[in-house]
Amino acid sequence: MAEPTQLAEVVSLTALTPHTTELVLRPIEFPLAFQPGQWISLQLPVGDHPPLNRAYSLAEPPSPHGHLTLVFDHVPGGKGSGYLSSRKPGDRIPLSGPYGHFILPETEAQHLLLIGRYSGLVPLRCMVRALAGHNTLRKTTLIAHAPTTSEQLYHEEFTALAARHSHFHYLPFVSEAPEGHAGTVEAIKQLAGNGRRVTPMIAGIKAFARPLRSLFMELGFDRREVKLETYD
Ligand SMILES: Cc1cc2nc3c(=O)[nH]c(=O)nc-3n(C[C@H](O)[C@H](O)[C@H](O)COP(=O)(O)OP(=O)(O)OC[C@H]3O[C@@H](n4cnc5c(N)ncnc54)[C@H](O)[C@@H]3O)c2cc1C
Numbered sequence: 431m432a433e434p435t436q437l438a439e440v441v442s443l444t445a446l447t448p449h450t451t452e453l454v455l456r457p458i459e460f461p462l463a464f465q466p467g468q469w470i471s472l473q474l475p476v477g478d479h480p481p482l483n484r485a486y487s488l489a490e491p492p493s494p495h496g497h498l499t500l501v502f503d504h505v506p507g508g509k510g511s512g513y514l515s516s517r518k519p520g521d522r523i524p525l526s527g528p529y530g531h532f533i534l535p536e537t538e539a540q541h542l543l544l545i546g547r548y549s550g551l552v553p554l555r556c557m558v559r560a561l562a563g564h565n566t567l568r569k570t571t572l573i574a575h576a577p578t579t580s581e582q583l584y585h586e587e588f589t590a591l592a593a594r595h596s597h598f599h600y601l602p603f604v605s606e607a608p609e610g611h612a613g614t615v616e617a618i619k620q621l622a623g624n625g626r627r628v629t630p631m632i633a634g635i636k637a638f639a640r641p642l643r644s645l646f647m648e649l650g651f652d653r654r655e656v657k658l659e660t661y662d
Pocket of ligand 1: 486
């Protein structure tokens with residue numbers, strides 16, 4: 431982690447669902463250039479040996495005002511997300527970044543198959559918004575998992591985007607258990623089975639992401655073809 435650390439100021443905290451919050455930060459010292467899919471590291475003054483480093487994916491593509499938009503879910507008893515939930519506008523948080531290789535392939539002829547669970551949708555949403563914003567949204571399917579219907583992050587936004595763009599398909603699923611995704615397995619088999627070529631990108635906790643990577647490998651994909659961003 432060689433990126434320099436700087437202070438950022440909390441601009442706003444907004445509840446997106448009952449258990450997720452959008453946090454907007456303004457870097458104070460210098461602007462951050464990043465690619466959709468990347469993340470930043472926050473250094474939080476909590477835990478047994480502070481600072482506690484916690485990674486958060488960027489939810490919005492880079493913008494002229496330079497604000498950084500993050501979204502976190504409230505982990506029960508979680509020190510990092512608990513600390514962030516209690517921040518107020520004007521508070522300051524040290525951060526560094528950007529980091530990560532979970533980014534869109536440079537040239538993309540293939541069907542993009544984005545799969546995320548809950549806050550795992552955050553980097554995927556950033557990619558989709560960047561593509562839609564540049565009018566370069568090619569054939570893309572987003573499989574979105576939520577633990578409950580009230581926790582379906584960006585559900586209205588993705589539904590509206592799918593209605594506007596014939597290239598964009600949105601498949602939402604709800605299941606409490608991270609590994610309980612029979613509907614997802616079926617959808618993946620239909621989209622990527624029988625030698626159909628797609629570019630899979632999966633984000634979320636390991637219990638969700640890893641079995642899906644194994645599924646792609648069973649379908650004939652090379653491990654390296656399946657891009658993964660795991661949170662835990
Ligand atoms: C590259 C990367 C990008 C990330 N991006 C995001 C993001 O955009 N939004 C976000 O909410 N989190 C993200 N995370 C996870 C984040 O860094 C923290 O791990 C998370 O907020 C939990 O920290 P905590 O201290 O509150 O909980 P901890 O006390 O560390 O508890 C973690 C436990 O909570 C469970 N859990 C529930 N939800 C999550 C979650 N979202 N991430 C990790 N564990 C979880 C896990 O099973 C784990 O056992 C990312 C992690 C990585 C490595």
